[in-house]
Amino acid sequence: MTRRLLSGDYPRSRMLATLLLLILAGLAFAPFAFPGTRSLDVAAKVCVFILLVASYDLLLGYTGIVSFAHTMFFGIGAYGIAIAATRLGPTWGSLVLGSLVALACSALLSLLIGMLSLRVKTIFFAMITLAVASFFAILASQLSGFTGGEDGLTYKLPQLLLPGTKLLEAPLFGVEINGRIVSYYIVFFTAAALFLALLRVVNSPFGRVLQAIRENDFRAEAIGYRSVIYRSVANCVAALAASAAGILYALWLRYAGPDTTLSFDIMIDILLMVVIGGMGTMYGAVVGATLFVIAQTYLQDLMKLASDAAAGIPLLPDLVHPDRWLLWLGILFILSVYRFPAGIVGKLRGRQ
Amino acid sequence: MSNLLALSGVNTRIGHYHILQGVDFVVPQGGFTMLLGRNGAGKTTCLRTIMGLWKASAGRIDFDGADIAGRSTPAVAQLGIGYVPESMGIFAGLTVRENLTLAARDGPIDEKRLDWMFGLFPALKKFWHLPAGHLSGGQKQMLAIARAMIEPRKLLLVDEPTKGLAPAIIAHMVEAFRELKRTDTTILLVEQNFNFARSLGDTVAVMDSGRIVHSGNMGELAGNEALQYRLLGLSLDAHQ
Amino acid sequence: MSPEKDELPGAVLDKSPLALIPVIALVALPLIPSLPTWVTLTVAGLAMGMMIFIMASGLTLVFGLMDVMNFAHGAFITIGAFVATSVLLPLAGWTRADSLWMNLAAMLLAVLAAMAVTGAIGLAFERVIIKPVYGQHLKQILITMGGLIVAEQLILAIWGPDMIALPKPVTLRGSFIFGDIVIEKYRVLAVLVGLAVFAAMFLVLNRTRVGLLIRAGVEDSEMVESLGYRIRRVFIGVFAAGSALAGLGGVMWALYQETVTSAMGMHVMILIFIVIIIGGLGSVGGCFIGSLLVGLMANYVGFLAPKIALGSNILLMVLILLWRPQGLYPVAKR
Numbered sequence: 001m002t003r004r005l006l007s008g009d010y011p012r013s014r015m016l017a018t019l020l021l022l023i024l025a026g027l028a029f030a031p032f033a034f035p036g037t038r039s040l041d042v043a044a045k046v047c048v049f050i051l052l053v054a055s056y057d058l059l060l061g062y063t064g065i066v067s068f069a070h071t072m073f074f075g076i077g078a079y080g081i082a083i084a085a086t087r088l089g090p091t092w093g094s095l096v097l098g099s100l101v102a103l104a105c106s107a108l109l110s111l112l113i114g115m116l117s118l119r120v121k122t123i124f125f126a127m128i129t130l131a132v133a134s135f136f137a138i139l140a141s142q143l144s145g146f147t148g149g150e151d152g153l154t155y156k157l158p159q160l161l162l163p164g165t166k167l168l169e170a171p172l173f174g175v176e177i178n179g180r181i182v183s184y185y186i187v188f189f190t191a192a193a194l195f196l197a198l199l200r201v202v203n204s205p206f207g208r209v210l211q212a213i214r215e216n217d218f219r220a221e222a223i224g225y226r227s228v229i230y231r232s233v234a235n236c237v238a239a240l241a242a243s244a245a246g247i248l249y250a251l252w253l254r255y256a257g258p259d260t261t262l263s264f265d266i267m268i269d270i271l272l273m274v275v276i277g278g279m280g281t282m283y284g285a286v287v288g289a290t291l292f293v294i295a296q297t298y299l300q301d302l303m304k305l306a307s308d309a310a311a312g313i314p315l316l317p318d319l320v321h322p323d324r325w326l327l328w329l330g331i332l333f334i335l336s337v338y339r340f341p342a343g344i345v346g347k348l349r350g351r352q
Numbered sequence: 353m354s355n356l357l358a359l360s361g362v363n364t365r366i367g368h369y370h371i372l373q374g375v376d377f378v379v380p381q382g383g384f385t386m387l388l389g390r391n392g393a394g395k396t397t398c399l400r401t402i403m404g405l406w407k408a409s410a411g412r413i414d415f416d417g418a419d420i421a422g423r424s425t426p427a428v429a430q431l432g433i434g435y436v437p438e439s440m441g442i443f444a445g446l447t448v449r450e451n452l453t454l455a456a457r458d459g460p461i462d463e464k465r466l467d468w469m470f471g472l473f474p475a476l477k478k479f480w481h482l483p484a485g486h487l488s489g490g491q492k493q494m495l496a497i498a499r500a501m502i503e504p505r506k507l508l509l510v511d512e513p514t515k516g517l518a519p520a521i522i523a524h525m526v527e528a529f530r531e532l533k534r535t536d537t538t539i540l541l542v543e544q545n546f547n548f549a550r551s552l553g554d555t556v557a558v559m560d561s562g563r564i565v566h567s568g569n570m571g572e573l574a575g576n577e578a579l580q581y582r583l584l585g586l587s588l589d590a591h592q
Numbered sequence: 593m594s595p596e597k598d599e600l601p602g603a604v605l606d607k608s609p610l611a612l613i614p615v616i617a618l619v620a621l622p623l624i625p626s627l628p629t630w631v632t633l634t635v636a637g638l639a640m641g642m643m644i645f646i647m648a649s650g651l652t653l654v655f656g657l658m659d660v661m662n663f664a665h666g667a668f669i670t671i672g673a674f675v676a677t678s679v680l681l682p683l684a685g686w687t688r689a690d691s692l693w694m695n696l697a698a699m700l701l702a703v704l705a706a707m708a709v710t711g712a713i714g715l716a717f718e719r720v721i722i723k724p725v726y727g728q729h730l731k732q733i734l735i736t737m738g739g740l741i742v743a744e745q746l747i748l749a750i751w752g753p754d755m756i757a758l759p760k761p762v763t764l765r766g767s768f769i770f771g772d773i774v775i776e777k778y779r780v781l782a783v784l785v786g787l788a789v790f791a792a793m794f795l796v797l798n799r800t801r802v803g804l805l806i807r808a809g810v811e812d813s814e815m816v817e818s819l820g821y822r823i824r825r826v827f828i829g830v831f832a833a834g835s836a837l838a839g840l841g842g843v844m845w846a847l848y849q850e851t852v853t854s855a856m857g858m859h860v861m862i863l864i865f866i867v868i869i870i871g872g873l874g875s876v877g878g879c880f881i882g883s884l885l886v887g888l889m890a891n892y893v894g895f896l897a898p899k900i901a902l903g904s905n906i907l908l909m910v911l912i913l914l915w916r917p918q919g920l921y922p923v924a925k926r
Binding site for chain 3: 405425426441444446457
């Protein structure tokens with residue numbers, strides 16, 4: 001059972017397995033273990049980013065391509081829900097339609113970009129995706145009649161998903177079972193299922209060919225694999241998964257805007273999560289996204305203490321200022337790329 | 353005659369491949385040494401290791417009285433070694449003049465030497481201001497050799513200069529190398545074309561599978577067809 | 593020396609990409625309602641193109657020579673701009689004086705300071721961040737992105753998160769007016785500085801020994817080493833010079849916008865990448881033409897349909913890649 005779920009790709013480290021089980025348990029029982037709006041928000045965000053980062057790992061870690069267009073596909077998913085819900089009303093039918101249109105757009109766009117530019121160098125692809133993604137972000141903020149511009153879109157969802165909807169008369173384990181809890185579990189189970197699907201992809205024969213191409217493009221071609229086609233398909237699968245993450249995020253937030261999905265800052269967050277968690281491991285996405293989102297929410301409180309404590313020393317308070325938390329993650333990122341490219345997961349596995 | 357260059361026990365690894373597995377041979381001062389062998393025997397790797405483009409993992413490379421194994425490529429070149437790689441390494445976007453100007457490390461090109469070069473390779477004079485990428489294969493090879501010799505060098509390393517060239521141009525090349533030999537330059541030349549090698553070489557070393565399997569006088573090898581056949585797999589008609 | 597001089601041109605230049613600039617300008621002419629507007633937009637486009645060229649040229653040259661694409665280049669631009677605020681704001685007496693020479697002297701000081709700082713940071717960046725990952729493209733992209741994150745955070749820590757206003761020096765404000773044609777003074781200055789940088793780069797690359805080394809190194813750095821030159825030293829120098837040019841471009845751009853924000857570098861980087869891709873990765877000449885094309889396009893389309901200005905440049909990039917998949921001037925590599 002476990003073997004089939006994980007596609008035979010075990011954590012291969014007792015520490016890592018424990019950590020993953022803790023994260024799984026924490027997310028599965030989040031509404032009961034950590035009641036409160038803020039912590040449930042954090043848990044949902046962790047679920048969404050695990051999926052988003054895992055899909056990015058398929059590209060970066062397994063296929064060896066750097067794309068800066070991942071947030072674009074994330075945003076297409078989110079805006080698909082947002083626009084459908086705004087235009088067609090808060091019905092299940094419009095959500096399904098919005099999702100399907102978003103997924104189709106992502107598939108088409110990713111194949112187009114892949115076919116046009118994946119045959120060239122890694123650097124070229126990175127530059128092109130960066131240009132296209134920023135164009136898309138600017139487009140989204142300028143077509144304000146359609147996308148809500150800089151303000152984004154706030155919309156209603158079907159009754160079942162609204163916080164006001166009570167499903168049980170009495171609270172369960174002291175928690176009121178309402179539409180938010182339903183939404184959370186939709187996010188949790190979809191993200192978990194898609195993560196396992198991605199794990200299956202990287203452990204399939206297809207995934208092995210991708211890794212062969214990453215290691216040695218020429219040799220893979222010589223054996224007879226058309227590397228452009230494999231890369232394009234990987235790019236497309238990653239884009240679809242990113243859009244799915246966008247759909248889940250839009251369902252959870254009931255809001256879609258440039259800052260939550262399309263901005264370059266999110267692209268940087270994804271890079272930080274995948275590299276610090278561990279490239280090419282899939283589990284790195286789980287560890288990286290969880291640590292990052294928790295740090296994003298709670299590390300700043302800690303740094304405020306440090307900053308206040310360092311008051312009076314020149315520059316130091318500025319460096320440990322709560323807003324500077326990315327500085328330290330950036331340094332950790334650089335060290336990761338040099339010292340332990342397999343990130344935290346690699347470190348944990350190496351100890352065994 | 354003393355040895356200008358001597359390799360002893362040189363090993364070179366490229367990635368997982370162990371290419372040179374203990375190479376020993378000498379290049380006598382003032383002589384013309386031919387390094388022969390089949391494709392993949394390690395001849396090119398040998399020249400690249402001497403130049404420091406691959407690092408030897410073990411062994412000594414003595415040049416002019418000093419061990420140069422492990423030195424950087426520019427340092428090796430500055431000791432007075434000119435190198436013509438198999439790809440020729442012509443700067444296609446630079447003109448013929450610029451290619452040669454760059455090769456003259458110690459300042460402006462010596463005009464007497466340049467005229468002598470033009471005598472050897474008249475095409476270079478004709479296309480002096482043309483980007484080198486526009487030259488024909490044979491003209492590029494001549495530019496590559498001229499570039500390695502635009503200032504006097506103690507040793508010239510040349511990797512398969514006849515590759516892909518027409519017989520008439522090869523004949524011209526033989527003349528040019530004879531002329532170079534008269535200037536008291538020591539030359540180590542990698543070759544597959546045995547006729548070409550025989551017409552120029554004084555001494556010879558034969559490689560196979562990353563080792564030297566024969567070395568001696570060219571005359572000895574040229575006169576012994578059985579040995580040639582065993583070492584190089586030459587059939588009789590290849591002699592024509 | 594006997595050969596006849598100048599019997600053939602020094603380099604056979606592929607001229608068709610050059611024609612794109614007048615073509616774009618002429619296509620725009622009938623679309624724009626009046627001739628004076630067209631002239632104003634053309635000058636504005638050329639000025640913007642020159643500033644982009646200043647920022648992009650160093651990056652493309654570094655790529656051509658070392659096969660390194662520095663994704664943190666935008667941070668150098670931002671740093672240059674912030675250094676300019678640190679120099680120019682205290683020198684308000686000079687910039688507010690109604691004397692062209694005082695104004696230019698203040699700007700010169702700001703430019704020198706910015707170039708010195710970004711050049712020095714570039715030097716350190718090459719040594720510490722990039723040197724260990726030469727030849728590994730994936731790691732290079734990641735590591736320079738990491739450098740970008742850290743640099744942006746340091747900028748925020750030093751100069752604070754708020755936008756800083758940076759007014760132009762007094763005599764560089766306003767416009768020259770010829771009949772109906774209005775040309776901003778600062779744009780003329782930008783064109784002059786851009787031309788000066790281009791001319792200097794052209795002279796260094798084509799008339800000096802170092803330039804010869806750089807051009808040869810772009811083609812085949814291994815062969816340059818085999819000729820006895822330590823190309824690494826040239827690499828470091830070019831990297832520092834490219835970073836200093838980013839600093840110069842940052843100052844020019846900041847005074848053009850009259851505001852400085854921590855995001856400005858990343859913002860311009862998108863245009864810079866488009867320019868480098870259009871020109872051909874590693875080609876300085878292609879970068880120059882690409883910059884002018886992008887500058888003109890941005891201004892014409894910005895006037896006709898402001899919402900799709902960036903889109904038009906992406907479209908331009910795609911069209912040029914369909915025509916020449918390696919960009920206008922592909923750099924010959926081994």
